[in-house]
Amino acid sequence: MRKARAVLVSAVMALGVSLTIGATPAHATAKLVGVFKDSSECQRIGTLGVTQGWWEDYSCKWEDRYRYYFLYA
Template sequence: MTLTIGAAPAHAERLAGVFREHSECERTGTYGITQTWWDDYSCEWQSQYLYYFLYA
């Protein structure tokens, strides 16, 4: 699968993953916190791509 993103989000966090399901995005975000990969995350729906983007 190829996915091209035109611009970085306004909060300028790092894109950490792209998911079809919100629950998968949340699970990965939480796992990243427990592994100390990041301190915080957000899962944002991008309707133009029909995916959830995990920013950390």
């Protein structure tokens, strides 16, 4: 089950990256840095990235068609 989830998340991330390149002006300067099943986990990693200095700002966006939260920073 873990292998299947890892493959699914990788596929969703790759598809998400390919769809976001030039697709939405809102994320024109942001890049996809993670995909999460739970909003709380997306928020936690986004906040961690800000406190660690990995990025200055982030947003977690629910994509209903994939049923995952995408973390943009």
